[in-house]
Amino acid sequence: MTVGQGTTIVLYSHQTLREAMELLLAHTMDAVDIIDEHGRTIGRCTQRMLLWAAAREMDRTTPIRNVLAAFSSEAGREDSGAETMCMEVDSAAAAELERLRHELEEAHRLAETMKTVLDAAYEGVVVVDGNGVIREINRAYCQFLGIRREEAVGKHVTDVIENTRLHICVQSGIPERGYIQKIYGQPMVVHRIPIWRDGKVIGAIGMLIFQGVSEVYEIFRRLQELSREASRKEKQETEAKPQETAASAPKGIERIIGRHPAIAAVKQMIRRAARVPSTVLITGESGTGKEVVARAIHEAGPHADGPFVSVNCAAIPESLLEAELFGYEDGAFTGAKKGGKPGKFQLAHRGTLFLDEIGDMPLAMQAKILRALEEKKVEKVGGLYETEVDVRIIAATNKPLEEMVRNGTFREDLFYRLNIIRIHLPPLRERKTDIPALLAYHMERMCRQFGVALKSFTKEAMEVLVHYSWPGNVRELVNVVEWLISMVEGDVIEREHLPAYLSTVQPAVSALPDQGVRIADLWKEMVYQSERERIAAALVAAGGNKTEAARRLGIHRSTLYEKLKKYGL
Numbered sequence: 036m037t038v039g040q041g042t043t044i045v046l047y048s049h050q051t052l053r054e055a056m057e058l059l060l061a062h063t064m065d066a067v068d069i070i071d072e073h074g075r076t077i078g079r080c081t082q083r084m085l086l087w088a089a090a091r092e093m094d095r096t097t098p099i100r101n102v103l104a105a106f107s108s109e110a111g112r113e114d115s116g117a118e119t120m121c122m123e124v125d126s127a128a129a130a131e132l133e134r135l136r137h138e139l140e141e142a143h144r145l146a147e148t149m150k151t152v153l154d155a156a157y158e159g160v161v162v163v164d165g166n167g168v169i170r171e172i173n174r175a176y177c178q179f180l181g182i183r184r185e186e187a188v189g190k191h192v193t194d195v196i197e198n199t200r201l202h203i204c205v206q207s208g209i210p211e212r213g214y215i216q217k218i219y220g221q222p223m224v225v226h227r228i229p230i231w232r233d234g235k236v237i238g239a240i241g242m243l244i245f246q247g248v249s250e251v252y253e254i255f256r257r258l259q260e261l262s263r264e265a266s267r268k269e270k271q272e273t274e275a276k277p278q279e280t281a282a283s284a285p286k287g288i289e290r291i292i293g294r295h296p297a298i299a300a301v302k303q304m305i306r307r308a309a310r311v312p313s314t315v316l317i318t319g320e321s322g323t324g325k326e327v328v329a330r331a332i333h334e335a336g337p338h339a340d341g342p343f344v345s346v347n348c349a350a351i352p353e354s355l356l357e358a359e360l361f362g363y364e365d366g367a368f369t370g371a372k373k374g375g376k377p378g379k380f381q382l383a384h385r386g387t388l389f390l391d392e393i394g395d396m397p398l399a400m401q402a403k404i405l406r407a408l409e410e411k412k413v414e415k416v417g418g419l420y421e422t423e424v425d426v427r428i429i430a431a432t433n434k435p436l437e438e439m440v441r442n443g444t445f446r447e448d449l450f451y452r453l454n455i456i457r458i459h460l461p462p463l464r465e466r467k468t469d470i471p472a473l474l475a476y477h478m479e480r481m482c483r484q485f486g487v488a489l490k491s492f493t494k495e496a497m498e499v500l501v502h503y504s505w506p507g508n509v510r511e512l513v514n515v516v517e518w519l520i521s522m523v524e525g526d527v528i529e530r531e532h533l534p535a536y537l538s539t540v541q542p543a544v545s546a547l548p549d550q551g552v553r554i555a556d557l558w559k560e561m562v563y564q565s566e567r568e569r570i571a572a573a574l575v576a577a578g579g580n581k582t583e584a585a586r587r588l589g590i591h592r593s594t595l596y597e598k599l600k601k602y603g604l
């Protein structure tokens with residue numbers, strides 16, 4: 036009943052008249068402060084006030100704030116020596132109190148606003164104290180980590196965030212901006228900013244910058260300016276075609292471009308699916324990236340070093356499907372290769388078998404696949420014995436499997452066996468904000484691959500591309516980029532250069548997200564940072580030999596020298 040704040044005894048405004056009486060009696064006190072739900076003192080409960088209430092036979096369950104209000108208004112009229120705090124104090128003290136109350140309210144409002152801002156922030160934000168213990172973490176960061184706020188607050192940052200250096204930043208007091216930090220195998224741009232007070236570091240703020248597609252046009256434009264500059268120089272300096280080096284080629288989840296919430300959720304699912312060996316069913320229209328997702332799961336999982344074998348079930352004639360999947364023995368059928376052939380299941384041993392277009396699988400073959408999945412054994416066509424296989428199955432389809440189960444064209448038992456983890460990829464027209472980033476990514480990738488100067492889009496051309504409905508999804512977008520690279524002579528792609536069918540829908544005033552340009556700078560920093568890291572890694576791999584490092588990077592030696600100078604390596 037008694038409410039204590041440290042050693043001070045107080046009464047909360049919701050407590051009853053009876054509780055107030057018991058409190059004063061128990062502590063033989065004359066008066067006690069009344070505190071509201073925000074911790075503010077709203078008045079004082081005195082013996083006189085309680086006597087007043089008793090004389091009026093007030094219900095003992097009346098909240099004390101109501102008693103105070105009634106007493107104040109009556110006492111205010113009848114008695115200038117009323118007991119509420121504001122009336123007891125003299126006018127100077129009252130002014131001071133008013134100022135303090137105002138300040139407290141402001142602080143309270145500010146704290147609320149800060150929390151709202153933090154949670155609405157596009158970036159992930161985490162705050163640690165001087166010991167590296169998490170004091171605050173916002174919704175975006177929690178979502179990215181797949182944890183709840185309560186699971187993070189109070190823990191040491193190293194127990195919550197992979198590869199963090201926030202605790203080091205607290206010790207050194209040196210800000211670290213635009214660093215690359217790998218979280219769940221994904222390179223992320225982070226900032227670490229120490230918080231100073233009275234000449235001491237009392238904590239640090241960590242910001243996680245999602246490889247965003249907001250401000251995409253600006254990012255795109257700047258990125259293109261940068262890269263065009265760089266590729267012009269490189270072209271002048273070297274005859275050799277710039278190659279996409281193994282070190283620079285993005286892998287796994289990095290290849291999945293997009294920050295639309297649906298894609299962010301897909302990435303989250305990929306990370307989870309990679310941790311377990313369960314079968315995965317990926318659904319989505321043709322060209323939405325089902326195979327990219329399957330590969331990402333494989334590459335993020337424990338069998339990443341094992342094979343990834345892809346089978347398009349729709350592309351193989353029914354008569355050959357069994358031999359293709361399970362292999363065949365020598366002389367198993369007319370036309371069989373001498374010596375036999377291993378099947379895809381065997382080839383995918385200790386790796387992943389990606390069964391694309393599983394909805395097109397004939398019923399008879401579905402039964403065989405189910406058996407292989409359940410028994411983890413396969414038998415070649417014409418074979419006499421079974422072989423054990425350890426394969427993770429990822430299946431994909433653009434067909435409505437549930438409906439096919441209902442009408443008997445897809446086996447229910449196989450459906451449930453495959454549908455353990457379900458990932459759905461929405462069509463591109465439902466995630467238009469990802470279009471500019473996808474264009475940027477594939478333009479950069481292909482120009483590099485073909486050894487041509489990077490091309491950029493005008494805003495008008497970009498608007499047409501964002502507004503187009505992309506029935507063929509990302510695959511169609513990739514094809515359009517390739518077409519543009521080969522058809523457009525100059526470095527800038529104008530609206531007029533686009534195939535006519537893309538322009539059938541007129542763009543609205545501005546289709547592009549308009550969220551400021553902060554991320555653009557970060558993107559630039561990220562590009563610089565990752566190039567610096569790539570060069571440093573190549574140097575280490577080449578044992579310090581610059582000619583060899585340049586060869587590994589696919590750039591001219593003089594370009595490497597220039598970059599070494601630029602990055603202070």
Ligand SMILES: Nc1ncnc2c1ncn2[C@@H]1O[C@H](COP(=O)(O)OP(=O)(O)OP(=O)(O)O)[C@@H](O)[C@H]1O
Nearest residue numbers: 290291292320321322323324325326327509510513
């Ligand atoms: N999120 C993405 N980021 C970058 N590229 C993507 C993305 N999604 C798809 N792509 C690209 O689009 C093309 C088609 O992707 P993919 O083959 O994975 O689609 P799919 O859904 O498996 O198609 P289908 O159903 O026809 O087999 C590929 O070139 C792939 O690299």
